[in-house]
Amino acid sequence: MNAGRVAASARILVIDDEPANLALVAAVLARECYAEVETLADPQRAAARYLAFRPDLVLLDLMMPSIDGYALLDSLGRLTSADELVPIMVLTADTSIEAKRRALALGARDIVTKPFDVFEFALRVANLIELRLLFEQTRRARD
Numbered sequence: 638m639n640a641g642r643v644a645a646s647a648r649i650l651v652i653d654d655e656p657a658n659l660a661l662v663a664a665v666l667a668r669e670c671y672a673e674v675e676t677l678a679d680p681q682r683a684a685a686r687y688l689a690f691r692p693d694l695v696l697l698d699l700m701m702p703s704i705d706g707y708a709l710l711d712s713l714g715r716l717t718s719a720d721e722l723v724p725i726m727v728l729t730a731d732t733s734i735e736a737k738r739r740a741l742a743l744g745a746r747d748i749v750t751k752p753f754d755v756f757e758f759a760l761r762v763a764n765l766i767e768l769r770l771l772f773e774q775t776r777r778a779r780d
Contacts, residue, residue: 647766648673650690652683652709653698653728658751662696662728669759680704684712692723693769694762697745699729699736710743722772724765728753 649671651662659676666674677686680701687695695713699706706727717723724746729736737748746768747761 646673647671647694647770648690648692649675649694649696649762649766650683650687650692651676651696652680652701652706653696654678654680654701655698658698658728665755665759666762669762671762680706680709683709684716687713687716694765695723695725696762697725697727699727699731699740707739707743710740710745714744720776722769724769726761726765 649666651659651666651674653659653662653676656678659678663674663676675686675690675692677683681703683704697706697709697713704712706729710725710727713723713725725744726747726749727740727745728749728751729740730751732750740748746765749758749761
């Protein structure tokens with residue numbers, strides 16, 4: 638796969654209530670040439686934005702006010718049809734095994750602990766985007 642073409646076409650939705658975290662993630666994604674990145678600081682708007690934007694990847698903070706990342710994982714999972722794969726990467730400062738298990742049980746495909754290594758983060762994002770695109774290619778070939 639051509640990495641530049643993949644980055645240019647991938648839609649990434651970033652949900653985090655901290656503006657500094659949104660800015661850091663957006664800067665890393667821009668450096669990696671991801672052109673279609675939307676950031677969202679209000680988790681209450683996440684479901685509507687998810688449906689309107691139709692992302693290829695969601696980056697989601699766990700600890701947010703009003704609606705936490707666990708509730709959003711559950712909600713976004715319900716908005717995704719059974720024959721669709723939209724990977725969700727959890728970004729969290731919670732290093733507990735309980736947090737990781739709960740996030741994975743609710744459908745997270747990857748977990749990155751804050752503060753994170755930007756190079757490792759970029760590679761994990763690329764891996765999940767590739768997973769999504771390969772899934773879509775397989776689904777189209779099947780149809």
